[in-house]
Amino acid sequence: MLIATSLTHARPLTTAAASTSFYSSRLVPQPPDLIKWVRREAGFVHQSIKIAQLEEGSSGFGLGLVAAEKIPKGSDLISLPRHIPLKFEAADAEDGAHSALVNLARNVPEELWAMKLGLKLLQERAKAGSFWWPYISNLPETYSVPIFFPGEDIKNLQYAPLLYQVNKRCRFLLDFEKLVKYELEGLKANDHPFGGQDVDSSSLGWAMSAVSSRAFRLYGSKHPNGTHIDAPMMLPLIDMCNHSFNPNAEIVQEQEPNNEKMLVKVIARTQIMQDDPLVLNYGFLNNDFFLLDYGFVMNPNPYDCVELKYDPALLDAASMAAGISSPNFSSPSSWQQEILFQLNLRGENSDLKVSLGGSELVEGRLLAALRVLLSTDKAAVESNDLNTLKSLSAEAPLGISNEVAALRTIIAVCVIALGHFPTKIMEDESLLKQGVAATTELAIQFRIQKKSVIVDAMRDLTRRVKELMSKESVTAQ
Numbered sequence: 049m050l051i052a053t054s055l056t057h058a059r060p061l062t063t064a065a066a067s068t069s070f071y072s073s074r075l076v077p078q079p080p081d082l083i084k085w086v087r088r089e090a091g092f093v094h095q096s097i098k099i100a101q102l103e104e105g106s107s108g109f110g111l112g113l114v115a116a117e118k119i120p121k122g123s124d125l126i127s128l129p130r131h132i133p134l135k136f137e138a139a140d141a142e143d144g145a146h147s148a149l150v151n152l153a154r155n156v157p158e159e160l161w162a163m164k165l166g167l168k169l170l171q172e173r174a175k176a177g178s179f180w181w182p183y184i185s186n187l188p189e190t191y192s193v194p195i196f197f198p199g200e201d202i203k204n205l206q207y208a209p210l211l212y213q214v215n216k217r218c219r220f221l222l223d224f225e226k227l228v229k230y231e232l233e234g235l236k237a238n239d240h241p242f243g244g245q246d247v248d249s250s251s252l253g254w255a256m257s258a259v260s261s262r263a264f265r266l267y268g269s270k271h272p273n274g275t276h277i278d279a280p281m282m283l284p285l286i287d288m289c290n291h292s293f294n295p296n297a298e299i300v301q302e303q304e305p306n307n308e309k310m311l312v313k314v315i316a317r318t319q320i321m322q323d324d325p326l327v328l329n330y331g332f333l334n335n336d337f338f339l340l341d342y343g344f345v346m347n348p349n350p351y352d353c354v355e356l357k358y359d360p361a362l363l364d365a366a367s368m369a370a371g372i373s374s375p376n377f378s379s380p381s382s383w384q385q386e387i388l389f390q391l392n393l394r395g396e397n398s399d400l401k402v403s404l405g406g407s408e409l410v411e412g413r414l415l416a417a418l419r420v421l422l423s424t425d426k427a428a429v430e431s432n433d434l435n436t437l438k439s440l441s442a443e444a445p446l447g448i449s450n451e452v453a454a455l456r457t458i459i460a461v462c463v464i465a466l467g468h469f470p471t472k473i474m475e476d477e478s479l480l481k482q483g484v485a486a487t488t489e490l491a492i493q494f495r496i497q498k499k500s501v502i503v504d505a506m507r508d509l510t511r512r513v514k515e516l517m518s519k520e521s522v523t524a525q
């Protein structure tokens with residue numbers, strides 16, 4: 049827990065303990081009216097938009113923007129002038145506190161970009177009289193991202209790639225807390241980015257999660273050649289919109305004709321009916337990203353996938369279990385090795401992560417490797433280009449029995465992958481029915497989705513095998 053200092057020019061950065069129900073409270077009990085603030089700052093908000101508590105449902109929970117009456121397609125919904133978005137710009141006016149902040153940001157790895165902007169958010173949160181206080185005070189007090197899950201619920205995710213990411217973020221926050229303390233020790237209040245206040249891993253985690261769950265990547269400042277640099281920024285009020293893969297609103301960035309100012313707007317992509325929430329598409333993301341960055345799981349999610357390791361010994365075992373004689377994944381011939389190099393599945397810098405599910409169903413590199421390694425016909429393999437070998441819609445490029453063997457091997461890999469989850473979908477569903485804590489519920493929903501991806505892939509591949517077999521028997525007659 050943080051101990052707020054008694055400095056009068058600073059606001060306390062204390063973070064509340066994670067609550068069992070999310071989305072309930074904001075940083076202060078009755079924050080200022082965000083719509084009024086945006087209008088006062090020369091922004092535009094459509095007269096029929098209001099902030100409301102959303103019902104649990106397809107478009108999510110928490111607060112959201114809702115249409116008070118029908119809004120025609122193409123209408124401007126919100127527009128923000130340039131000074132409203134919150135950005136981190138290293139080139140901002142130099143003062144001691146800013147350069148200390150820039151210094152800290154240099155120690156944040158690129159993939160955790162949300163922490164950089166999070167430092168700026170923490171600075172503004174600590175500053176009494178911050179221009180952004182009306183916005184910041186409206187931010188949620190807690191986030192449902194897994195870095196705040198109790199240890200038991202991190203385990204409840206049951207999925208190693210996500211556990212790895214969660215642990216990495218937690219480790220980073222603990223190390224960064226030490227570094228921040230070390231760097232800021234002894235700084236004069238004026239040079240201190242957080243007004244002299246101590247910052248710990250939970251307040252850093254709060255800021256990183258506030259940014260990862262609410263920032264948008266838009267064009268930022270200009271390169272000398274006139275092109276714009278992509279920059280994450282927090283967009284007050286616009287970030288009250290929840291996510292949908294079928295959005296009724298979208299963000300556009302416009303340049304005002306007579307001056308250089310970038311204007312961020314939200315427009316109605318479709319007609320919006322009375323009482324409908326305004327929803328944006330945060331991206332065609334898998335559930336790992338939704339949970340890690342935003343703290344929710346999409347169900348269903350056609351973009352969800354399962355990550356596996358390309359492991360020759362596992363593939364040998366899987367194909368034997370599938371009844372395929374003499375698989376040689378572990379000892380490919382030299383021409384097969386060459387293709388594995390081209391697929392980046394062999395060699396020093398190989399990438400052995402392959403995926404199942406999502407729009408591709410079976411990652412092309414895995415499919416091509418199986419087709420090639422299950423074939424003894426070098427000439428037939430060489431008569432196909434790599435893209436054909438990688439494509440599931442290219443029907444049996446190396447013959448029907450080769451294709452059946454490849455697909456059966458993947459089905460067996462799926463069976464093995466499912467066996468690695470300690471519980472079955474039915475057990476998960478009955479746990480959910482019994483009622484569990486909010487973090488447990490999220491972890492269980494996440495793992496049900498992962499298992500469903502595998503089950504759906506098995507179903508689709510089994511159907512393909514049946515079709516191929518019936519073709520083969522027709523040809524044989």
Ligand SMILES: C[S@@+](CC[C@H](N)C(=O)[O-])C[C@H]1O[C@@H](n2cnc3c(N)ncnc32)[C@H](O)[C@@H]1O
Pocket residue numbers: 071106107108109110111112188261262287288289290291292341342343344345
């Ligand atoms: C950009 S904010 C949207 C405003 C947010 N509902 C609030 O109360 O401030 C993103 C957060 O909203 C929630 N959210 C957005 N879309 C969602 C969805 N489709 N299902 C569940 N939660 C969603 C998640 O908590 C996410 O981190």
